[in-house]
Amino acid sequence: MPERLDYIVAIVEEQNITRAARRLFITQPALTKYINKLEEEYGIILFDRKSSPITLTEAGRVFLEEKTRIEIAEQNLRHRLEALKNSNVTITLGIGHDRAPRWVPKLLQEFCRRYPDINFMIKGAGELSLPDKLRSGEIDIAVGVFESNEDNMEWRYLTVEKLRLLVPLSFGIFPEGFSPEESVNHPYILKPEQLNGLDYISPAITMGAYDSYQVLRQLYSLHIGRQITTTSARTIRSMVIHDLGYGYGVVGSASNLQDENGVFKAGCCILPGLPTRRFTRAAYHSNHRHVELLRDFTDILERQIIKGCLPGSIYWKDYQNEEPLFV
Template sequence: MEYILAVIEEKSITKAAKRLYITQPTLTKYINQLEDEYGVKFFDRSTTPIRLTEAGQLYVEKKKMMIEEERSLRSQLKSIEDKKITLTIGSGHTRGEKFLPYALKQFCDLHSNVDFCITFPDEIDFYKKLKSGAIDLAFGVIDVTNNMDIEYLEMTVESMGIVVPTEWGFLPQDADPSLTFQHPLPITADMLNGRDVIIPGRSTGADITFMEMLSKYNIQFGRVITANNMIILRELIQYGLGYSFISVNKQIPRNCILCSMPGISSKRSGRCAYIRSHPHVELLRELSGMIFQSIKLLG
């Protein structure tokens, strides 16, 4: 897996081989053998830079999940041996970076016998991972509809919206783009057709609504960029690289306007969730409360 990730990150087999301190033929042979084993091509070598095929994307996604679950299993087994408790938290990237450190500091001061494993899986997989035991607590966007085995605490209600670069000229020249934060500009699908798009990755929790919008209105697009981090998404839009569907709780990115389309959800809930029958449910309730306090404090 390390070899595959190196090629993805370096976008070149030659550069990846140098990084791994192996020869380029050795790395090429490894990739070829892996592709022969699965009977599919993981990389499209006809493009520059080299990129993953659809099969390659699926392989990497599933392998990351397996590695994460193996790490969690080892941690849990070790905690049994050491008579300690290990809790695995699955979090969205932005929320986790901002709110977990403070909450964990408060929790750890009270519970010296609890270890933690913090992971950042795709938020769409939160429920499945809770059910399988891969994570003990989900912190982010999780659908609790009809999931009676889930106990949860509402954390945030986020405003979501279609954000478009100002340079596209949707607003009159004398209009103030910042006013669209309170009064989003109504747009039509035709205004987005053929435009460059930045698609939220699975780990952002925003991809489902966005893809539903594209499908509902049959929107075609030009260049496609996929990003798994909301901070990067905002930066890409600011530089005019495309439009996207992002969280706009406090402000919209600079050089951008906020737009709306009929039938597109503008709200989503962030939650802490866990299995109601979890053996350490009281600890999970306590930790969820501390995360809530962290959000109130750090906002």
């Protein structure tokens, strides 16, 4: 007899056979007959129908768990085989503008070597928009800094990035003997009033760093001089070292504080109440028809990170929590 797990799930969720039958658009006798035959076939009692509301028996719980696991495995196998034989499959990656040129080329070299018949589309995007694009199906997998409460989602933590306020040395706020190079790992702790009146390089609303900018404005009543807004973290760092303002973002190494001649032009700071790190993640729907391809894609990306192919990032499992999330 064909097994209809949706019938069992409907009864579990509705806790009533009549309501479950109505939800399934079948008659109550037909649903009862199906359950009776299933129990007879397996020699077990699936539901305690004497109780109100109806509940699964222990045997019924084990049956549903195992059959669900088997069904998911079967679906994944079919999806994987379909992806391997279908030369027209296209995977669409949504990734932050700044990560794309650093992460994607090496990633696709290996992926395309393993799957030569799979097409690929890359959509650079503001990271805060990635959950919506994933939800709508515009992209198949998202990589970056973002949060989402979406159901049926598989997540993979990838890296930890150090967040810092970058301030030009020319602003004169650092004490005597301050070392820009050492400030990457041992940032200078600012007093909020030291920033009053200074020009600010602001992340665009679509960027992952925008949330931190909002916290900065909410915690402190800072008077900001001129404000320049950009959609690029690289541009923020570049404008800071050219004395156009201070900015908030990721610092991977001391070279991020140097100009084109290797001269230090900025230092790293932290401000009480602002986060000092953030996590990058990969996410995709667990019921995606090519979920095995997406898992392999993420495996390849994770191997790159472990091998140290991605400058400025710390593999999240290697992160030692050497500093608190907030100061």
